[in-house]
Amino acid sequence: MTPVSITDLALLIPELILVGMALALLLGASRIQTATLATVGTVLAALVAALTAGWLMLEPPRLGFSGMFTVDGYSQFFKVLIASALALTTLLSVKRVDSESVRPAEYHALLLLASTGMMLAVSSLDLITLYLGLELTTLCSYVLVGIMVDRPNSNEAAIKYFLLGSFASALFLYGIALIYGATGTTDFEAITAILSKSGPGMDSLFMVGASLLAAGLAFKIAAVPFHAWAPDAYEGAHAPVAAYLATASKAAGLAALGRVCWAIFKTPGNELLPEVSMVLAGLAVLSIVVGSVVALAQTNIKRLLAYSSIAHAGYALLGFISGTAAGTEATMTYAYFYVFMTLGAFGVVIALEDRGETLEGYQGLAVERPKTAALMLLFLLSLTGIPPTAGFVAKFVVILSVVQEGYYALAILAVVCSVITAFVYLRVAVMMYMKEPESTALPDPDNDPSSRLPLAVSAALAVAALVTLIGGIFPGILTSWAVAP
Amino acid sequence: MSEYIGIVAIFVLAGVIAGGMVVLASVLGKKSPSLAKSEPFECGEMPFSLPGGKMAIKFYLTAILFILFDVEVVFLYPWAVIFRKLGIVGLVEMGIFLGILLVGYVYAWSNKALDWQ
Numbered sequence: 001m002t003p004v005s006i007t008d009l010a011l012l013i014p015e016l017i018l019v020g021m022a023l024a025l026l027l028g029a030s031r032i033q034t035a036t037l038a039t040v041g042t043v044l045a046a047l048v049a050a051l052t053a054g055w056l057m058l059e060p061p062r063l064g065f066s067g068m069f070t071v072d073g074y075s076q077f078f079k080v081l082i083a084s085a086l087a088l089t090t091l092l093s094v095k096r097v098d099s100e101s102v103r104p105a106e107y108h109a110l111l112l113l114a115s116t117g118m119m120l121a122v123s124s125l126d127l128i129t130l131y132l133g134l135e136l137t138t139l140c141s142y143v144l145v146g147i148m149v150d151r152p153n154s155n156e157a158a159i160k161y162f163l164l165g166s167f168a169s170a171l172f173l174y175g176i177a178l179i180y181g182a183t184g185t186t187d188f189e190a191i192t193a194i195l196s197k198s199g200p201g202m203d204s205l206f207m208v209g210a211s212l213l214a215a216g217l218a219f220k221i222a223a224v225p226f227h228a229w230a231p232d233a234y235e236g237a238h239a240p241v242a243a244y245l246a247t248a249s250k251a252a253g254l255a256a257l258g259r260v261c262w263a264i265f266k267t268p269g270n271e272l273l274p275e276v277s278m279v280l281a282g283l284a285v286l287s288i289v290v291g292s293v294v295a296l297a298q299t300n301i302k303r304l305l306a307y308s309s310i311a312h313a314g315y316a317l318l319g320f321i322s323g324t325a326a327g328t329e330a331t332m333t334y335a336y337f338y339v340f341m342t343l344g345a346f347g348v349v350i351a352l353e354d355r356g357e358t359l360e361g362y363q364g365l366a367v368e369r370p371k372t373a374a375l376m377l378l379f380l381l382s383l384t385g386i387p388p389t390a391g392f393v394a395k396f397v398v399i400l401s402v403v404q405e406g407y408y409a410l411a412i413l414a415v416v417c418s419v420i421t422a423f424v425y426l427r428v429a430v431m432m433y434m435k436e437p438e439s440t441a442l443p444d445p446d447n448d449p450s451s452r453l454p455l456a457v458s459a460a461l462a463v464a465a466l467v468t469l470i471g472g473i474f475p476g477i478l479t480s481w482a483v484a485p
Numbered sequence: 486m487s488e489y490i491g492i493v494a495i496f497v498l499a500g501v502i503a504g505g506m507v508v509l510a511s512v513l514g515k516k517s518p519s520l521a522k523s524e525p526f527e528c529g530e531m532p533f534s535l536p537g538g539k540m541a542i543k544f545y546l547t548a549i550l551f552i553l554f555d556v557e558v559v560f561l562y563p564w565a566v567i568f569r570k571l572g573i574v575g576l577v578e579m580g581i582f583l584g585i586l587l588v589g590y591v592y593a594w595s596n597k598a599l600d601w602q
Binding site for chain 1: 574585588589591592595596
């Protein structure tokens with residue numbers, strides 16, 4: 001064990017920036033009364049972190065902290081994504097933080113620390129570091145879900161999420177203990193070395209540990225049957241927090257799952273273990289089917305988006321099943337576009353405030369607020385997977401990756417469920433464009449300045465819409481950065 | 486897995502012996518109930534109210550602050566043992582660690598968590 005040096009700390013620059021801003025916000029917490037200052041600080045920190053993470057991506061891969069931490073293209077790709085999601089979430093929450101009397105410094109510090117945990121998780125090459133990162137994220141998320149302390153449903157959501165989440169963390173930790181028991185190490189590389197010696201007929205103790213590990217990670221990405229927390233947590237949470245959980249948290253969980261699959265569960269021939277591949281296929285099929293079908297019955301938009309995010313977790317998993325580099329890159333692309341289009345859809349929900357929470361609220365929106373309705377339509381089309389939006393490219397690459405490996409049944413199922421989800425999303429579009437507005441119409445934004453969107457929210461929606469469009473028309477610009485480890 | 490059989494055997498033996506004692510005592514033991522015996526036993530004291538009343542929330546705050554500094558001390562002990570081996574890097578690292586915990590302290594202080602009103 002070599003002591004930590006300055007070069008190790010240099011690998012942590014993006015994380016250190018976020019932690020530094022979080023600590024600064026906590027120090028000034030009693031003096032920060034409105035969201036503006038905290039928002040500016042958080043967005044700046046997120047942008048600088050994204051830039052430094054992107055800069056580290058250009059350098060050759062490096063290891064630090066005795067091989068527990070890596071800075072490679074894979075981890076940096078997800079770090080840029082997490083930091084961008086953080087910046088957009090912060091912009092989207094500007095108005096809500098003040099109107100819900102959420103304490104701004106604490107709210108933003110928790111967002112920053114949750115993102116730090118995700119960044120640590122995607123870079124870790126050791127089970128303990130991975131656990132530490134994920135746990136930092138979930139501990140902050142529990143508080144964020146319950147941050148509207150005077151709303152009973154927010155508290156209820158936080159308690160539910162906490163109980164299920166701590167159970168999942170315990171499973172994950174137990175899995176680590178069993179893997180340590182079977183191999184005597186928590187280091188990914190050492191585990192692989194021991195497994196390749198013992199051959200494919202693996203230790204049953206290791207297999208139990210691996211399944212518990214998979215269950216813990218499946219909980220993080222809300223894959224069926226570990227999805228039950230997501231709709232309740234999203235529904236009760238502050239809408240920007242729900243958006244953050246659905247996007248950044250899921251992307252980090254996917255990244256961690258991919259890393260574990262890629263680094264531990266491979267055969268000596270550098271292929272994914274068939275058992276693991278089967279488990280992933282099971283999770284993917286269940287998530288796609290349950291997520292798509294149950295979304296049909298939802299009338300609350302946050303619950304609808306929660307089930308949609310469950311289905312999308314299933315689609316994203318498709319890329320990992322093949323175990324090839326192309327498959328992993330497909331999942332990375334999927335995660336990238338998914339984050340932006342989902343943040344966009346949540347952004348419209350946030351922009352419409354209380355009206356945006358239920359399906360009925362979208363009735364006749366195209367007449368009253370044509371621009372907002374058009375944006376929502378764009379995100380809905382992208383979530384459905386209709387060209388020329390990013391959602392089409394994302395679905396296309398993951399389905400292509402399973403077809404190339406000969407999983408035709410999976411590909412057919414994915415396409416069929418895609419048609420089901422089209423009904424889910426287009427139901428909202430029909431509400432917006434084919435129904436007359438209700439009598440309690442919103443005031444015309446041109447006459448009433450109070451109903452105009454804050455600049456920050458408009459900016460975040462514009463960025464999300466831009467990525468959704470560019471990703472659909474020129475996918476190469478963004479997908480060329482997705483490189484498997 | 487065979488090396489864990491000993492642990493399983495101890496679990497089973499402990500269960501059988503403890504369970505056996507309870508069952509035998511309730512089956513074979515002499516019973517002469519009295520008023521004093523049916524009272525809840527609390528270190529020989531007569532109980533005068535049921536537990537479960539309200540506690541001031543300040544105690545939880547104190548407990549959370551205690552954890553903050555307890556964890557700090559837990560890390561200081563092993564650090565002190567190998568202090569010389571870690572050298573100057575170890576000193577700086579512990580300074581950063583304490584600095585981060587100090588932010589929590591300042592946060593608690595500036596939010597009046599330490600005022601006992």
